Amino acid sequence: MAEIATMTQEEREATLGGIGCARKRKEDIRFVQGKGNYVDDLKLPGMLFGDFVRSQYGHARIRSIDTSKAKALPGVRAVLTAEDLKPLNLHYMPTLAGDVQAVLADGKVLFQNQEIVFVVADDRYIAADAVELIEVDYEELPALNDPTAALAHGAPVLREDLEGKTTGVHGARKHHNHVFTWEVGDKEATERAFAEAEVTVKEKIVYQRVHPCPLETCACVASMDKIKGELTVWGTFQAPHVVRTVASLLSGIPEAKIHVIAPDIGGGFGNKVGVYPGYVCAIVASIVLGVPVKWVEDRIENLSATAFARDYHMTGELAATRDGRITGLRVHVLADHGAFDACADPTKYPAGFFSAVTGSYDIPTAYVAVDGVYTNKAPGGVAYRCSFRITEAAYLIERIVDVLAHKLEIDPAELRLKNFIPTEKFPYQSALGWEYDSGDYPTAMRKAMAAVGYEALRREQAEKRARGELMGIGVAFFTEIVGAGPTRNCDILGVGMFDSCEIRVHPTGSAIARLGTKSQGQAHETTYAQILATEIGIPSELIQIEEGNTDTAPYGLGTYGSPPPPPPPAAPARGGGGGGRGGPRRPPRRDDQPG
């Protein structure tokens, strides 16, 4: 494309359709015609359908399971319980948080709608009929859905499989329903700050459990080729390579012989990061039966059994001077992880990036302690529309800053302006170990206040309140971490949280870039092509973007719940930088890329 080199900046941008241009999304042409390729659209010869019997109770012993009527139903091909998975050592699977999770309940159920039996049949109607025919005899046990009650002395033991284990993967466990304690900051210095403070505030804030609820539920098709000894799994996987690694660990099949494909995904928001019993059971069933097995959960299953978000019971405290200068922050969190800790946090951060809780403020000393707790609820704790625990942290600090403002009778915006990290302190080291590289928070705040006419709003509020009419003005100024972080800090199950991009330029001037990320609607096919177009000078229309197929995409940790596109564009930018002139390029070595 010799002409590009001679174009003006404007001509270049118009031709390339790169960063900053207005363009239509490449994905849309297939979606508006109903030609998306979602997992449940897949139909393979001989494919069977799987469905679950799920627990009625939140906590119960399973006395017996009678599968005889289901097995006798015409069209039923297999009925699996924990007993069938035990010889394969698959009745439990590792979670991304270093815990284990029951694939099928073994003698005990720990949350309502937990998986007990997996039925495989010729079609989904027969599978549902078979589910109805299975009788489970339960002995109900007291269920705990409150993390405080779960940690009480004498609370029922939930995880009998962890009996006697006083250490978990994140350190000491101080109670049979305790998962971990994670601490950061300077406890003593913070205690001193509070002891010496002119003013303190304390607020208990419960961020209730919510669910990411993507419109498409979780699903997979597992297909074992017994002749080649190779497993192919299509699924709603935000992190297909991680799924491949876990599938290899579970099945014993070498990763090189496992093909994981995440096609179009109908929304993820963090819900489709982890590995679910449905995936494992479909894989086992396919290995046993030698035919493809599809599993698609319904909405009730999705909401009640797959990874939730939040469920953080937080107590936040601020120490301050009388004129509103914050001198210390102290936070304790009871993190309700449900029956199994299946959160998808980097290994060193069992509470995610919650330590970003100093927010946008210059707080000299802080201390955070998070206690993870088991309860009789669905397992998880994922990053939903944010990075790991960021929303919880932002909510807490913004809320207690407001509480402090209320106590001191200082305007909440003013109090924030008084405590922002000053521009001259960047790069700034927070009291909880984060480096903030740059920022001009006071200017941003003042611009926002001007844009909404803040002073006028406060006057209006005062007038209304004087005559008994309520009017509230909400103020929040959050600084967040988006995506994950460098591999030296962030790994999941030992796999560094990096990502990769491999670009091949074809002789006739178009290109294909493959990445380890995975769009669930974030328009990577369009946006990555735009970034590459700007970097390497090939029009974005001629750059194909491919993700989701672990055979062809380089290893990456996928795409979670943050607003798109997070750091991985650094991958295409770095991969593409340096000019591109015809011919295939060797993919650059990128072990140290930010994830």
Next chain:
Amino acid sequence: MAKQHIKLNVNGKTIEALVEPRMLLIHFLREEMGLTGAHIGCETSHCGACTVDLDGRSVKSCTLFAVQADGGEVLTVEGMATATGLHPIQEAFIEHHGLQCGFCTPGMIMRTYRLLQENADPSEAEIRTGLAGNLCRCTGYQNIVKAVRHAADRLKSTSSEATEAAE
């Protein structure tokens, strides 16, 4: 239970099939006919991802048995484009970024199709209530509303062009 014979028109083609009476229309379309545009997002008839057009009505195909469509005319998203190109509604959704993951989109488009037959010039409020049976988890709806409004404009101007041409 014995299968029942049904005969219906789907996207302009006459189809005959034998179906179990309990087979839902959504499964018939997706699995028997391979028309996977309509999607399943819930089992409580809320989300509308399964919306198709049946005998001039927007219906949730997950809440109808295939046998209830016997003798009927079904239009799905696969039947919207013609040999000459995309339907203006499809183009409007692309133009105005009315989608992200695409899962709700066929249902949105099929409901929009009927909405604009009911009301060729809907206000924003009428668009929002007109789409009340269709949920989206990605977009926050703003661009969907824009797309529908622009589709209405496109369809009005095409029809007035056609009227002018005829006169």
Next chain:
Amino acid sequence: MALLTEHGDEGRLLAGGHSLIPMMKLRLANPSHLIDLRLVAGLKGIEEADGAIRIGAMTTQAEVIASELFAAKVPILRETALQIADPQVRYCGTIGGNVASGDPGNDMPAVMLALDADYIARGSSGERAIPAHDYYRAAFTTALAENEVLIALRIPTPPAGHGWAYEKMKRKVGDYATAAAAVVLVMDGGACRDARIALTNLADVPLRAEAAGQALIGTPVDDPAIEKAVAAAVAITDPAADLRGPPEFRRHVAGVMVRRAILRARERAGG
């Protein structure tokens, strides 16, 4: 009829299907036979004769909304139908299905109480008219006999110039009512000559608030009269506690709905 008898408990009538089929999908209802009323003649149509309007039970909510006869003569029906579920459900759901099952969450029953409607039922021994106010016994328990089919509703045509309103509070568009009130009233020379008030989802049956209606009669429907009516209506409610709120909240909302409905009905009334 014969099919119903033949299949007994295992046979269910299928009208619009948008209450029954969702229950079947959750396997809360498991009939082995469905009798599709779509294929039965004589269950559609909206006609006025002798001062009453007969509505075929299989008339869809969409047809109710589109009816010019209703728009002119019984506009409360259109206002109510537009607040039921969503457009797709309204294309299939029928007015017969909405009134027949005794689901306390449905909206049309209260409106039928406020309109003094009759339900026409046909059984093996012929047809009978069941007044709506006699029809509802308890949740999902009605006066309809086994093997009887509700074939039509008959509404005495309200007088021209009557006032009307259906006010419904819900958590989101399409939800069942947290509380809802139907009001039909007639003014004459500045005073209320007739008033019927009925309530949705505030007990295990739709409620006809007799005393509340009486409290308006003879008055100019001014604030004191309205407050008496509201109090009388709230007094008969017995709302369940559910995700829509605790009973006290739902009673409070009931009062607000009754007040708003009376005010709008009064505005719309001639005389």
